[in-house]
Amino acid sequence: MNQDDAVLNRVQRWVREDIQTLAAYAVPPAAGLIKLDAMENPYDWPPELVQPWLAAVAGAALNRYPDPGSRALLPVLRTALGIPDAAEVLLGNGSDELIQMLILAVARPGAVVLAPEPTFVMYRLIAHWLGVRFVGVPLRADDFGLDRAAMLAAIAQHQPALVFLACPNNPTGNLFDRDDVLAILDAAPGAVVVDEAYAPFTAASFLEQVGSRPELLVMRTLSKAGLAGLRLGILAGPAAWIAQIDKVRLPYNINVLTQITAEVALRYPAVWQDQAAAICAERATLAARLAALPGVTVYPSEANFLLFRVPAGHAAAIHEALRQGGVLIKSLDGGHPALNDCLRVTVGKPAENASFLDVLTRSLVSLRGIAGK
Ligand SMILES: *Cc1c(COP(=O)(O)O)cnc(C)c1O
Numbered sequence: 001m002n003q004d005d006a007v008l009n010r011v012q013r014w015v016r017e018d019i020q021t022l023a024a025y026a027v028p029p030a031a032g033l034i035k036l037d038a039m040e041n042p043y044d045w046p047p048e049l050v051q052p053w054l055a056a057v058a059g060a061a062l063n064r065y066p067d068p069g070s071r072a073l074l075p076v077l078r079t080a081l082g083i084p085d086a087a088e089v090l091l092g093n094g095s096d097e098l099i100q101m102l103i104l105a106v107a108r109p110g111a112v113v114l115a116p117e118p119t120f121v122m123y124r125l126i127a128h129w130l131g132v133r134f135v136g137v138p139l140r141a142d143d144f145g146l147d148r149a150a151m152l153a154a155i156a157q158h159q160p161a162l163v164f165l166a167c168p169n170n171p172t173g174n175l176f177d178r179d180d181v182l183a184i185l186d187a188a189p190g191a192v193v194v195d196e197a198y199a200p201f202t203a204a205s206f207l208e209q210v211g212s213r214p215e216l217l218v219m220r221t222l223s224k225a226g227l228a229g230l231r232l233g234i235l236a237g238p239a240a241w242i243a244q245i246d247k248v249r250l251p252y253n254i255n256v257l258t259q260i261t262a263e264v265a266l267r268y269p270a271v272w273q274d275q276a277a278a279i280c281a282e283r284a285t286l287a288a289r290l291a292a293l294p295g296v297t298v299y300p301s302e303a304n305f306l307l308f309r310v311p312a313g314h315a316a317a318i319h320e321a322l323r324q325g326g327v328l329i330k331s332l333d334g335g336h337p338a339l340n341d342c343l344r345v346t347v348g349k350p351a352e353n354a355s356f357l358d359v360l361t362r363s364l365v366s367l368r369g370i371a372g373k
Pocket of ligand 1: 015039093094095096097170171197220221222223228231232234304322
């Protein structure tokens with residue numbers, strides 16, 4: 001037996017079969033492309049932040065483990081985000097890690113995690129890794145709103161330990177109806193995690209109520225606001241929940257450079273607010289221009305991206321034409337039945353959005369040419 005076969009034999013014998021059949025989370029190469037696929041903030045740090053940041057980082061003790069409690073960062077974070085005094089806070093290496101801690105903490109035999117679908121795929125994926133049953137409840141097909149009756153029925157039937165509600169939702173971009181969310185909070189037997197990853201781009205939030213409701217946890221991240229490279233997620237909730245979830249946190253999960261950098265960045269709230277406002281203004285322009293294209297349906301968005309539908313059967317070709325034309329966006333076609341023919345574009349800088357619209361328009365025109373023949 002050669003060396004490769006010998007390795008393969010061991011892998012196949014010892015790695016969980018369900019892991020072996022999973023596809024790895026694919027991050028496509030973006031070198032040389034206009035990157036509008038991952039909900040990143042397109043703007044750089046302004047020069048007035050760079051100097052104080054470099055000064056702070058220069059003093060970092062990289063020979064030491066980071067403060068496991070992020071004590072210098074936490075008060076700055078609480079103020080910047082407006083976390084109520086009644087709530088405790090837990091930090092994660094991105095909110096992805098918080099999702100993992102949350103599910104790990106409830107992963108007893110028979111436990112259920114529930115979320116509407118389509119939604120952020122990590123809820124389902126991480127539940128699967130941890131051997132926890134995931135129940136997906138379809139969103140309304142026409143507008144991706146919550147199906148309140150179906151959600152309440154599923155909650156009554158499955159008694160989920162955790163319900164995840166992304167508000168606004170990814171990849172659909174819409175905000176769920178507030179009364180529907182409140183009805184779910186009232187009905188849930190365990191915790192409801194309102195995932196506010198897109199908080200910088202919407203006025204809606206449940207953060208104010210955290211700490212005064214027994215089931216409510218709110219999750220935030222600095223990623224979409226403009227610090228995706230830092231990997232800092234924030235979970236706010238009643239102290240008793242946070243204390244338990246904290247026990248499955250790896251001790252030094254927030255590294256020194258992240259703690260220092262976030263502390264500096266959050267002292268300049270106007271910078272991030274202005275960038276978010278610019279992105280929201282661009283979102284409106286981009287949505288109007290997309291909606292004017294032949295055969296394109298744009299869905300309402302309270303996030304920094306737009307979901308749109310193209311003529312049936314052409315999403316893959318359009319996605320590839322965009323890539324060939326130098327623009328990387330995300331195709332959702334084939335990922336979930338409700339998202340057939342759907343593509344998702346992150347709002348970029350005005351010139352990036354113009355390039356995207358340009359290539360997309362040409363690709364749609366050539367489609368029509370073919371269809372007309
Ligand atoms: C992007 C995203 C996250 C992940 O954020 P990180 O903090 O970068 O891990 C979480 N939830 C939703 C709904 C997202 O879209």
